[in-house]
Amino acid sequence: MIVGRTIADAVARSRAAALSLLVTVTAVVGFAATMIWAATGFGSYWPAWIWFAGLVPIGLFWFLPELTADLDGRRLRLAVHAGLSAWVAWILVLIWAFAGGGPFWPLVTIVVLAALVALHALLLRQVEAGDEHELEERVVELTRTRRGALDVQAQELRRIERDLHDGAQARLVALSMQLGRAEERLGDRPEDRELVRAARAEAGAAIAELRDLARGIAPPVLADRGLAAALAALGGRSAIPVEVEVEAGERLAPAIESVAYFVVAESLTNAAKHAGPGARASVRVERDADLLRAVVADEGAGGADPAGSGLSGLRNRVEAVDGKLVIESPPGTGTTVTVELPCE
Amino acid sequence: MRVVLVEDQALLREGIVALLREQSIDVVAQAEDGEGLLRIVAGHHPDVAIVDVRLPPTFTDEGLRAALEARRREPGLGVLVLSQYVEPVYTTELLEAGSGGVGYLLKERVGEVRAFVDAVERVAAGGTVLDREVVSRLVRAAEPAGTETGIDALTPKEREVLGLMAEGRTNAGIAKALVVTPGAVEKHISSIFAKLDLPTGGDDHRRVLAVLTWLRASAEG
Numbered sequence: 001m002i003v004g005r006t007i008a009d010a011v012a013r014s015r016a017a018a019l020s021l022l023v024t025v026t027a028v029v030g031f032a033a034t035m036i037w038a039a040t041g042f043g044s045y046w047p048a049w050i051w052f053a054g055l056v057p058i059g060l061f062w063f064l065p066e067l068t069a070d071l072d073g074r075r076l077r078l079a080v081h082a083g084l085s086a087w088v089a090w091i092l093v094l095i096w097a098f099a100g101g102g103p104f105w106p107l108v109t110i111v112v113l114a115a116l117v118a119l120h121a122l123l124l125r126q127v128e129a130g131d132e133h134e135l136e137e138r139v140v141e142l143t144r145t146r147r148g149a150l151d152v153q154a155q156e157l158r159r160i161e162r163d164l165h166d167g168a169q170a171r172l173v174a175l176s177m178q179l180g181r182a183e184e185r186l187g188d189r190p191e192d193r194e195l196v197r198a199a200r201a202e203a204g205a206a207i208a209e210l211r212d213l214a215r216g217i218a219p220p221v222l223a224d225r226g227l228a229a230a231l232a233a234l235g236g237r238s239a240i241p242v243e244v245e246v247e248a249g250e251r252l253a254p255a256i257e258s259v260a261y262f263v264v265a266e267s268l269t270n271a272a273k274h275a276g277p278g279a280r281a282s283v284r285v286e287r288d289a290d291l292l293r294a295v296v297a298d299e300g301a302g303g304a305d306p307a308g309s310g311l312s313g314l315r316n317r318v319e320a321v322d323g324k325l326v327i328e329s330p331p332g333t334g335t336t337v338t339v340e341l342p343c344e
Numbered sequence: 345m346r347v348v349l350v351e352d353q354a355l356l357r358e359g360i361v362a363l364l365r366e367q368s369i370d371v372v373a374q375a376e377d378g379e380g381l382l383r384i385v386a387g388h389h390p391d392v393a394i395v396d397v398r399l400p401p402t403f404t405d406e407g408l409r410a411a412l413e414a415r416r417r418e419p420g421l422g423v424l425v426l427s428q429y430v431e432p433v434y435t436t437e438l439l440e441a442g443s444g445g446v447g448y449l450l451k452e453r454v455g456e457v458r459a460f461v462d463a464v465e466r467v468a469a470g471g472t473v474l475d476r477e478v479v480s481r482l483v484r485a486a487e488p489a490g491t492e493t494g495i496d497a498l499t500p501k502e503r504e505v506l507g508l509m510a511e512g513r514t515n516a517g518i519a520k521a522l523v524v525t526p527g528a529v530e531k532h533i534s535s536i537f538a539k540l541d542l543p544t545g546g547d548d549h550r551r552v553l554a555v556l557t558w559l560r561a562s563a564e565g
Binding site: 162165166169170171172173174176177178179180181183184200203204207208211214215220221223224225229232233236237 | 353355356359360362363366367404405428429431432433434451454455456457458481
């Protein structure tokens with residue numbers, strides 16, 4: 001492409017110079033020849049050959065760039081090749097005609113020229129097909145590796161959630177059990193017992209916080225039971241009343257389920273935060289052939305900024321799976337977040 | 345009372361066993377996965393199986409599935425499921441497995457020793473125990489009056505009573521918690537039964553059905 005562009009630029013620069021030279025030379029030589037022709041007594045107008053030899057290249061140089069403006073290097077070369085061949089063929093035919101006809105001797109040359117142009121075109125086509133094939137392969141490979149990266153990310157998140165579950169959360173639960181046992185043994189010392197109870201309450205609060213954190217990383221019910229169960233649970237946890245309706249059919253790819261889940265989760269969090277008192281929200285998820293569509297609507301104040309960090313973060317997640325996110329939030333009529341995700 | 349325990353993490357397994365022993369409850373057998381549960385239930389015929397939801401090899405809801413299967417094979421078995429998460433879908437599946445003798449608690453409730461032991465005993469006796477976290481979520485989830493199910497017709501007081509019923513409390517317990525007379529509680533409960541259109545019959549069974557209706561309404565959003 002870059003080579004083609006350079007050639008095109010060079011051609012454009014040299015064209016102007018060549019064109020003015022050709023025009024000057026043709027005009028001077030043609031005029032001089034006509035003078036000589038007149039001085040030698042107006043015989044057969046032989047300077048026609050000079051005009052012809054000058055005007056044809058002028059015409060070619062004039063129109064060729066118009067014809068080749070949109071072509072890149074390889075196609076440009078083919079166009080120049082074909083144009084020059086046509087020009088040579090035409091000159092040969094004219095010379096044959098001017099020389100009074102007879103056996104059509106330019107035929108062999110014309111056939112050879114045409115064959116060469118055809119060969120050139122054929123080669124170009126093969127090269128371009130190869131390029132296209134290469135591009136297609138590249139797109140397939142990129143799609144595959146991107147999906148692979150997303151799946152790896154999903155697995156990593158799942159692993160972190162499991163590590164939290166089996167590690168810190170389990171230890172805190174064990175701690176809370178031990179504190180509970182200590183509490184039972186301190187039945188006769190109410191003050192100490194109260195201290196241990198307070199410690200257990202702290203452990204409980206830490207467990208609850210870890211639970212929310214782990215669920216924010218990778219909700220286990222999403223992996224276990226899929227989108228419908230996870231979204232129903234999400235709706236139940238929301239700070240505002242949420243109506244959830246999910247018709248997603250069978251299980252989808254983990255990356256798609258995860259994106260759909262987090263779009264709904266973030267939208268519901270936004271709704272609870274901004275929609276104002278007494279607001280309610282609805283979640284509708286439906287599958288339409290190869291498309292999963294999720295719509296989260298609230299009846300709140302609207303006016304959400306699609307460029308805000310939360311919403312643009314969602315957009316990145318959605319675009320990473322070739323999905324589409326539309327946020328409608330006219331002030332005063334609530335916010336509607338629509339996400340469409342491809343699923344095969 | 346014969347109790348078996350299925351928990352894959354040794355730390356927690358040992359903790360629960362020690363805690364129950366101190367409360368004079370003997371854990372007669374332990375296992376680490378779903379198959380182990382089925383094996384020890386068949387071998388020991390316990391009154392209650394305490395089961396972690398997440399077990400190997402899948403680390404998803406293996407424990408719940410195994411507990412339901414164990415209950416199918418051994419209908420009298422009480423099942424108390426422990427989980428790090430509150431998930432309405434698990435609660436619903438557990439309650440649909442039959443009336444009574446089931447419980448669903450967050451793991452950290454084990455630290456509330458008396459309440460935990462009480463829950464084990466109630467499940468062994470055929471009662472239903474739900475974690476208060478499950479219940480409070482359900483109360484909130486049941487609040488939107490979008491679709492007209494029986495749940496939506498309940499008054500706030502009746503919801504409160506239903507919540508306490510779901511936690512597995514008796515009428516006397518509910519009366520104590522709400523600081524009302526047992527008679528008032530009974531009035532609320534029969535009103536709940538009427539509004540939920542539950543068939544007359546065993547009172548315990550209707551209590552479970554009431555909780556179940558409520559769970560379904562909230563699981564459907």
